[in-house]
Amino acid sequence: MITAGIDMGAKTIKVVIMEDGKKVLSMAKDLGGTDTRATTEKIYADALKKASVKMEDITHVTSTGTGRAAAPYAKDNITEVGAAAKGVIFIYPSARTVIDVGAEEGKTLRCDATGKVIDFAVNEKCAAGAGSFMESMARALEVKLEELGPLALKSTNAIPMNAQCAVFAESEVVTLVHQKTPKQDIAKAIHDAIADRITSMVRKVGFEKDVVIIGGVAKNPAFVEAMKRNLEMDMIVANEPEFVGAIGAAIMAVENAGVK
Amino acid sequence: MNEIEVFREWKNKRHEYAKEWKKRTGGKVMGYFCTYVPEEILHAAGVLPVRILGSHEPQNVTEPHIFAMFCPFCRDCLAQGLKGRFDYLDGLMIAQSCLHIRQAYTSWIKHKPVDFSYYLCMPHKVQSKRSYKFLKGELEVFKKAVEKWTGKEISDKALKHSIEVYNENRRLMHDLYNLRKAPESPISGEDVMCISMAQQMMDKEEHNQALKKLLAVLPKHKRDRPTGTRLLIIGSEDDDLDFLHMVENLNKDQYAATFVIDEHCTGSRYFWNEVPDDKDLLMAISRRYIERPPCPTKDWEERKRIPHTIKLVKDFGVQGAIVMQQKFCDPHELDTVAIRKALDEAGIKTLFLEFDVTVPIGQFRIRVEAFLETLKQEDLF
Amino acid sequence: MVEEYWRWKEYRWTSPDLDWKKAKHVTCGVDVGSVSTQVVIMGDGELYAYSNQRTGSSSPESAEKGLRWALEGTDLTREKINYTVGTGYGRVNVPFANRAITEIACHARGANFMYGPTVRTVLDMGGQDCKAIRCDEKGKVISFLMNDKCAAGTGRGMEVFADLLQVPIEKVGDLSFEVEQEPPSVSSTCVVFAKSEASGLLRAGWPKTKVLAAYCSAMAHRIFTLLERIGVEKDFAITGGIAKNTGVVKRLENELKLTVSKPKVDPQIAGGVGAALFAKTLLEKGKG
């Protein structure tokens, strides 16, 4: 059975095509933009092409992500939390704790061997613990987003930064810049601030090995470093971390196809 | 100035000091929250009371224990406990005041148990004549508990002595504060804060000796910068030296300013009044804590903080007030409006600032400089 | 490189009819804000030239760049400037400044010059923060209030938003009025959550203009509540970049039930103007 999972993220949209919920046939993603429906249709077609399957070959489509209700093709949907757990367990059966930091939301969950969620937490009404925080910080520092992490790794100084608000924290950065603080130290301060936020959330849910990091921010080495330092343990950075949710949805689609 | 630096040292090395004290005396150390704790009784039992104050380090360990809407100070305190900074404590106690700090205490003893923990039911309605007898009764129970813990009785002689030591300490602090009334204060607010922080975490007799040394030289001491605008700092628990340092070290030609007095529990409120004479020692102690300058949680139905504050303003020649408050500190949020109104009516302009574990110095600096400009803008017009 | 919709136009200006050589005092005000930098040059307290550009990550350079640009094409040279006052976030890092004064004092003074001595309340919407200032007929600050905690309702917030909707920042205001009727304002106070809320609305098929209207009124309302706390006394002036955003200003006027004084010159330079005027006063008082 061929199924598809669509992850309607806050910033990017990902599509995964799978066979029997066991083999990934293709993955595609793009920025959601303002007309998300059109974009999704484009990405979907793209994924089908990569997998060289036809629209009618797809038995069932399940969506997930912030905009999951508005996903085209999808017959039903699953929450980001559920999808993340399913996706991670598929790729890393030994995973018990998942840390998911996307563009506008930080999430963490604990699950059992079957991918059943035991407990979870989502960051509250401030985005300081999310990817977009990094973006605005990168802009304030005038470095490219992808340079921010490597830059931070160069620093060994800890500057306390009180990151209550993504945009407001910019003025703290600006102040540091004006005090002629080395950019790499500021970059590190930024990562420590986010890592502290996420760590707090992880501690709240509790964590056990193996810990897997997914979501766009997982690609940031400095963030991962800070997390390892905070939790005093090693953790797995999922490869293709952004697609885990879509994979979870595609697996869910197999189960759901059975129901209907 | 060395006579001041010793206090800074004690404050910086608070943990080393306590551990060393234990070795030296073989006594027990009691960590405590809130300045309503009747330290005289602990001192008489040969116990060293050490107040838990802020570390001002970002942390990520309290989220599972305290809901984020409670003040940063209580979370900062708990974090130090959970991180094991105070592992040398034999006991931990709190005197009933605000809900926020209470959680630091309850979560601490739950997850980092100590031999002896105690919740002292300090009455809230200190304005009721009934509170004296009630507190005395609570103190009797407390005294027994401490005796049971330490295994020895607290004699009246010992208690009298401790009361005298604490009263002397309070008198010396007043002598220190009085020097700040001079047109040119010989000491900065930052240094005074170091002294009162040390005061709350070390042996009072030792603190008294150091204070006497300081008071011997301080009157003749001349600071390297003018006192400038005379400021009052009033509000929540405050041990943020970085902030005081920033304010007192701005460009001295334009923004010279000095904190000449404070109204918060890490400063004047801690030592302001003495234990009165009374044959009934526990009643005497009860009277001292009931009649001290109140914490907002206990300042009702009448507002007694206001006349007290206005008197401080007059006595210390205050020209402007910085009203600081720990973020989410409800008790102070319930006083701020009335306090600012009263100060305004007394012709004192106020600047309100909300404190977190660390303060965004850059943003606060603009506010403070602008505030000082509003007090002295003559040369610009 | 994707287009940066938040990027507003940088520009400079020289007075067509003022001759600095006739001026007794040539003074300069440099406002190095967190987002933008203005350099204003005045002759005896009259505008001669100014530049307005984005602040770089080094304030000394931004200040230098701004000065060079302000002088560009004029026969004035920096040696001829008698006194310079720096203001804004980077005020202490202006290499050629004789003194630094906060932007709060400078905006009040600048507004007094640009909008007249009848101004009693000034709202300065800067990049990172929002200040409500009460002042007297001389432009002397009586009291002020700044937004805390979060940046919703700051110029920066608006930039982030323009970017999300891919609408040039200058067009935000006008576009926000292209709606049949005023939509409910976005409820979220956090800029970033307002962003996700907006993406949601877009997904739900709202036209950009409607989303803009919702955001502008949300921002106007936040500013309104800030002003309420300090109390608005007429005349009321707005300085800073946001003053150009009619989408916010008109809605704010509706909430306040009064009209905002219209500036004679670009409201974004108020801080620099105030600084240059203080420079003049300080010279006259022999403080130079």
Next chain:
Amino acid sequence: MAEKKGKYPTEPLKCWEKAKQIREDYYKNYAKAHDKGGLRWAGGAWTFDAIPMGLGDDVYPITSEPYGASCAFNKQFSLRCLEASEKAGYARDLCAYMRNYWGSILLNEYAFGGPFPKPDFLWQDHICCSHAKWYQIVSELEHGIPHYSIDVAVGPESDINENKIEYIVGQMHDGIEFLEKTTGRKYNDNLLIKAVKNHFRTTSTWAKVCELNKTVPAPLDEKSMYSLYVLGTLQKASETVADFYEELYKEVKDRVERGIAATPNERCRVMSDTQPPWGFLSVFRYLEKFGCVSIGSLYSFGLIGAWEVDDKGEWVHRKTPMENKLTINDRDSALRVYTEWELHKPEWQHFYSPDLKSEMMIRIAKQWKLNGVMLHYNRGCEGLSLGIAENRLALLEAGYPVMVFEGNMGDEREFDMVRTMGRIDAFMETLELKKDFD
């Protein structure tokens, strides 16, 4: 809306209208008190409301928490109230009931129409930091109304001793002097005795009603319980409320006997905690789509209900002093028994330690047969959110899945419906529940 598929019969409560009527009269009587030469007073839902009753039968109270909640139901009005308080300089993170209430005074608008009826005196108790201070400020806003508050923060029920009781009783005696002085009326001890007895009936009977919810399927869901328990927060010591609860008890008992359910598709039982976001009770309706019913909470059971542990170790309604044959024959005995009774109030225990609350919550979870718990981290009430994070840990340790959602009971700006629903979806997934209908 599609038909609920459910296996249980359901029917509306008969005494529903009566409950509504009592509430309406309550607010009307307060507003009109002066017309009949009566008196008006204001205080909290926990205040000793039996005491002012000794001033006469024409003395009408308004309790502030339920009033603040009433404001919250009307989102536009509430927003205006909240902003009025902020304009006056009061911080946004203070008690949301308090800010609605102050706003109502500042705007001089009564949530039930007309100008805000100014009370003649303020009668409050104090255990949460905001209690007495709330009325200190009300007194300031109303230009100096006489204010008296009683400190009840003397420790948990396990530590009750003579010294503690005397402290409170002493304040009560002083309070009665205050009442006589402020109103110029002679105090009537018989009215006091009658009132405290009603108080015992009300609080004990409400607990009996809650006990019935141990039944599967639950005869009541929490959403409806709110509209019933509120009467206890208005005037526990009134005959009307005491009688109504006895009538309510009979009806709910009958529902249990006939197997009438609140939620026809009940498959999953949860409890909540702290006051709900009043403007968004639809959250509970949303749960029902999953066959999930909230059968109550320590809040709805224990805010006014009086409880005790019986010899079988079960949590049951507290036997009244009358049943226990305690003598209540004069002012002092009335005040003493009243004080002791109140010191056992479940919602007063956690002020001294979260463990005491966790223990009670786990009791409820066990005895009311719960599958999970939904904790409302309530930004609007620091008193009831006190120690809630520790409660969460304890419940998880006891093996109950817990969902946390942040919000505010009386400030809609701090509650995000969409995000909360999203969270519920995820929680329901973990409980392996699918929607029965949309």
